[in-house]
Amino acid sequence: MKIRSMKLREAHKNEDGVSSYCTVLWDRTAEHIVTASSSDLSILIQDALLPSLAPKSLRNHKDGVTALALSPNSTCLASGSSDRSVKLYKFPGGEFESNISRFTLPIRALSFNRQGTMLAAGGDDDGIKLINTIDGSIARVLKAHRGSITGISFDPKSEFLASVDSVGTVIIWELQSGTTIHTLKNIAPSTSSDFSTLTALGWSPDGEMLAVSGLKNDVVMYDRDTAEKLFTLRGDHTQPVCFLSWSLNGKYLATSGFDKQVLIWDVVKKQDIERQKFDELICCMAWKPHGNALAVIDVMGKYGVWDSVIPSSMTSPTEGLPDLTSQKSDGLLLFDEEEHEPSVSGSLSDDGEDSLVGSEPVNRKRLRPFKYDEDSDDDMKVESYKKRYVSGKETVKKRATSAGPVAVAGPVMQEAFQTGCTPVQPGKRRFLCYNMLGTITSMKHDEYSHIEIDFHDTGSGPRVPAMTDHFGFTMASLNENGSVFANLCKGEKNMSTLMYRPFKSWANNSEWYMRFDEEEVRAVALGSSWVAAVTSLNFLRIFTEGGLQRHVVSLDGPVVTASGFRDELVVVTHCSPALPSNDQMLKFEVFNVVNGTVPIKGRLPLTPGSCLTWLGFSEEGQLSSFDSMGVLRVFTNQYGDRWVPLFSANKLKKKDENHWVVGLNSSKLFCILCKSPDKFPLAVPKPVLTLLDLAIPLASSDLGAENLENEFILSNMHLSQIQRRIQETEALGQDAMSLDDEALESEAALDRSILRLIASCCTGDKLVRAIELVKLLSMEKSVRGAIKLVTAMKLPNLAERFNTILEERLLKQEAKETLIKETTEPTTADVDIHKTFTASEIFKTPEPVKEKMTEEPAKVVNVPELKSDIKGQLPSPLVKKHAEPAKVVKPKSGNISENNGLAKTNIGEVKQAKGQWSTNPFAKSSNNQEKTSLLDSFKKLKEGTSNK
Numbered sequence: 001m002k003i004r005s006m007k008l009r010e011a012h013k014n015e016d017g018v019s020s021y022c023t024v025l026w027d028r029t030a031e032h033i034v035t036a037s038s039s040d041l042s043i044l045i046q047d048a049l050l051p052s053l054a055p056k057s058l059r060n061h062k063d064g065v066t067a068l069a070l071s072p073n074s075t076c077l078a079s080g081s082s083d084r085s086v087k088l089y090k091f092p093g094g095e096f097e098s099n100i101s102r103f104t105l106p107i108r109a110l111s112f113n114r115q116g117t118m119l120a121a122g123g124d125d126d127g128i129k130l131i132n133t134i135d136g137s138i139a140r141v142l143k144a145h146r147g148s149i150t151g152i153s154f155d156p157k158s159e160f161l162a163s164v165d166s167v168g169t170v171i172i173w174e175l176q177s178g179t180t181i182h183t184l185k186n187i188a189p190s191t192s193s194d195f196s197t198l199t200a201l202g203w204s205p206d207g208e209m210l211a212v213s214g215l216k217n218d219v220v221m222y223d224r225d226t227a228e229k230l231f232t233l234r235g236d237h238t239q240p241v242c243f244l245s246w247s248l249n250g251k252y253l254a255t256s257g258f259d260k261q262v263l264i265w266d267v268v269k270k271q272d273i274e275r276q277k278f279d280e281l282i283c284c285m286a287w288k289p290h291g292n293a294l295a296v297i298d299v300m301g302k303y304g305v306w307d308s309v310i311p312s313s314m315t316s317p318t319e320g321l322p323d324l325t326s327q328k329s330d331g332l333l334l335f336d337e338e339e340h341e342p343s344v345s346g347s348l349s350d351d352g353e354d355s356l357v358g359s360e361p362v363n364r365k366r367l368r369p370f371k372y373d374e375d376s377d378d379d380m381k382v383e384s385y386k387k388r389y390v391s392g393k394e395t396v397k398k399r400a401t402s403a404g405p406v407a408v409a410g411p412v413m414q415e416a417f418q419t420g421c422t423p424v425q426p427g428k429r430r431f432l433c434y435n436m437l438g439t440i441t442s443m444k445h446d447e448y449s450h451i452e453i454d455f456h457d458t459g460s461g462p463r464v465p466a467m468t469d470h471f472g473f474t475m476a477s478l479n480e481n482g483s484v485f486a487n488l489c490k491g492e493k494n495m496s497t498l499m500y501r502p503f504k505s506w507a508n509n510s511e512w513y514m515r516f517d518e519e520e521v522r523a524v525a526l527g528s529s530w531v532a533a534v535t536s537l538n539f540l541r542i543f544t545e546g547g548l549q550r551h552v553v554s555l556d557g558p559v560v561t562a563s564g565f566r567d568e569l570v571v572v573t574h575c576s577p578a579l580p581s582n583d584q585m586l587k588f589e590v591f592n593v594v595n596g597t598v599p600i601k602g603r604l605p606l607t608p609g610s611c612l613t614w615l616g617f618s619e620e621g622q623l624s625s626f627d628s629m630g631v632l633r634v635f636t637n638q639y640g641d642r643w644v645p646l647f648s649a650n651k652l653k654k655k656d657e658n659h660w661v662v663g664l665n666s667s668k669l670f671c672i673l674c675k676s677p678d679k680f681p682l683a684v685p686k687p688v689l690t691l692l693d694l695a696i697p698l699a700s701s702d703l704g705a706e707n708l709e710n711e712f713i714l715s716n717m718h719l720s721q722i723q724r725r726i727q728e729t730e731a732l733g734q735d736a737m738s739l740d741d742e743a744l745e746s747e748a749a750l751d752r753s754i755l756r757l758i759a760s761c762c763t764g765d766k767l768v769r770a771i772e773l774v775k776l777l778s779m780e781k782s783v784r785g786a787i788k789l790v791t792a793m794k795l796p797n798l799a800e801r802f803n804t805i806l807e808e809r810l811l812k813q814e815a816k817e818t819l820i821k822e823t824t825e826p827t828t829a830d831v832d833i834h835k836t837f838t839a840s841e842i843f844k845t846p847e848p849v850k851e852k853m854t855e856e857p858a859k860v861v862n863v864p865e866l867k868s869d870i871k872g873q874l875p876s877p878l879v880k881k882h883a884e885p886a887k888v889v890k891p892k893s894g895n896i897s898e899n900n901g902l903a904k905t906n907i908g909e910v911k912q913a914k915g916q917w918s919t920n921p922f923a924k925s926s927n928n929q930e931k932t933s934l935l936d937s938f939k940k941l942k943e944g945t946s947n948k
Helices: 324-328 392-402 706-731 737-763 767-774 780-792 796-823 828-837 847-872 876-895 907-913 934-947
Strands: 022-026 032-037 043-047 056-058 065-070 076-081 085-090 096-102 107-112 118-123 128-132 138-142 149-154 160-165 170-174 179-184 201-203 209-213 219-223 229-233 241-246 252-257 261-266 271-277 282-287 293-298 302-307 430-434 438-444 449-455 467-469 475-478 482-486 495-502 512-517 521-526 530-535 539-544 549-554 559-565 568-576 585-592 597-604 612-617 623-627 631-636 642-648 657-664 668-675 690-693
Touching: 022 065, 022 282, 022 293, 032 065, 065 118, 076 107, 076 118, 085 107, 096 128, 118 149, 128 160, 149 201, 160 201, 170 209, 201 241, 209 241, 241 282, 252 282, 261 293, 438 475, 475 521, 482 521, 482 530, 495 521, 495 530, 530 559, 530 568, 559 612, 568 612, 612 657, 623 657, 631 706, 706 737, 737 767, 737 780, 767 780, 767 796, 780 796
Parallel strands: 065 107, 107 149, 430 475, 521 559
Antiparallel strands: 022 032, 032 043, 043 056, 065 076, 076 085, 085 096, 107 118, 118 128, 128 138, 149 160, 160 170, 170 179, 201 209, 209 219, 219 229, 241 252, 252 261, 261 271, 282 293, 293 302, 430 438, 438 449, 449 467, 475 482, 482 495, 495 512, 521 530, 530 539, 539 549, 559 568, 568 585, 585 597, 612 623, 623 631, 631 642, 657 668, 668 690
């Protein structure tokens, strides 16, 4: 029967005519096809729906691209190259993210795990690196192969990893321990030094079988648990199989051989049902995520789509999936629950594609019985067909029920990280800690690391000698008293180590260590007199500075990060799995370590689709967080304890910069600006700190005064925080005088910002808004300054309204003072006691005070009458007449500064106006005179005593 070849479209040019290994991938939506070639620097992202459009080209490698892999949710693309680097990109945009790892020799294979949190990379180097995609750290290096790694495949059940090398050895690794559980030697063809094709390897979608290209132009299936040979697929391939790809439901297998044929197999019946002949060897294939098509690419860089691969009379390659979502999980079972593709290119997904190009009618072979031939000369000498499910109906039944796990992996939960710590970069110095106090850096050598501690202010911090690290510490924290270090589980005993190193101690050997068996430290923190470590068992362990184990507390979920400040420790944990939208569900708890209490806890908000990148306290002790979308939030007591956004990188409109946060104070954000795609700084040369103004992400106002509005909100929030601290201090029975002074300064600053806003409103003809603002002024002199301001701006109606607001405020204040006086008037006994305590001369009040005492009742009588007149809205002359008593207190305006109409007042006067010291004999002053401050009153008291 005549075989007609399928037409392919050129993606990568190969001018010298030499074969090169090429890769093809589908994304999970089947909207894009990604191709690469080991003879081309470019990665091409093709539009599968509009193939005529020019592809998007990514050129970040310095040499040919030898491997590609897509994350399970198709949001991250990984590439390996002959330039020995592994890079990450955003998908489908193609924005470069980072150089996640580097090898000493070319990379040959890449593969993501089902959750997308781990990337396996291997090549000509000795060992397979398991790379944490969250922070770029190397979780493990698996060493056992003697040849180049040509294929890697993650078990869909996330328990095993299978790999094959160029000498035909297959190794199955246990991911938990990193040990080999099966080594199958000489079972696959040797690729020697020709890397235009690689060895075929891939798990079945249900994870029960591992398919490997055999030595007799066939494909051999091995049992998941025992690694015993189950059966073989042998048909019309006349040369060895170089690539294989499982269909999404696991019912079919596509194989490509050196004979330039692609065969489609019915795995249950163990027979080939379709085939296609090509002009060149097909080195990579991928099933379409949903539909009946197969994408292929040959060694000359030409690709195309084979439509209607499976005959219409047979089950579709995507039938049996639980839902459409799982159908979108392209055959790249490495990423999802199942793994089908052996992927020499590491993690080749079954990319399929819509018919991008036309193809000639496929020559279909007649179905014919398959003759099973048991091999007896293999090294493994095992019997096949030992599994019941391999035979007949039992196999069909099992596959019908096991098709479910093919669904796409769910959203990934953010892994734990240490604030101020940068990922491992082979051969480069990294930060273990970077905060507002200083830095801790580490440089990896062969058997140890070199750690240095430096303070930003060399004059204030102690000189700390460098340290030789034999434990391989991966995280640290630093404060004025000392530093704490920890590492992940390592060594044969799988132990994690915690070490504390104080800067000053009266005793020798003040350092101490703690070891954790089968428990891994995930985050560390320091406080005024304690050390904290959060572990993989969700334990919060608290130690004293001397190493005494004080507390062990169970947390509600896996830790994300932790940070300390004085007596307070904040821990962020997962409160539930991530949402389908990839939104992280986090909660925080603030522990008072000294008191053993949890004063604050709740949910930690993040920008949708982002993750937490920094957590800590400001220099004033305010809890703060920063997410990957560039939003800084601080925790306040407003609106029942809420997080308020105080900074947004989007407002800066600099898309090419990433902000790596170091810390903040009340007005500035301290960060290091990293040029995209870098997300963290290098330790050498020492990065430069950048100070950015805190600014709430406000909407664009019609007033055009966002800066003034921002200043107003920040001042109001700062005042609210001080008032809360005053309440907490007074509740503890402590003196809050210094905080009172700070509160008054904050009130003055708030009034200044309000007055500037009022001026802006008047200029912009927003008079209603000006009325709202004047009501927010806290000081009487500030209101009088606002009246002067609008009068100078020739707005008489607004000035009259401001006057009315001032009069109402004065009347309310006067009524309040009268009420306080009536309820707190001392009894005769109190007077006698008081006289015996102080000299009588001290209480001889000057004549003006006597006049005030006589005038006070008259004012009290006039208050209700004036209030009724105002409420009754009498004509303006009458209002003016009744408003006259307000002039009695007009001398208060004597201290009003003429600068911008802002009132500058002393502490005693403002507190007296607010009625805070109404029971103090020195706090009451005449309305006919200028009020005196508390300090002046104490001076008079002192003078009276001396005169006596």
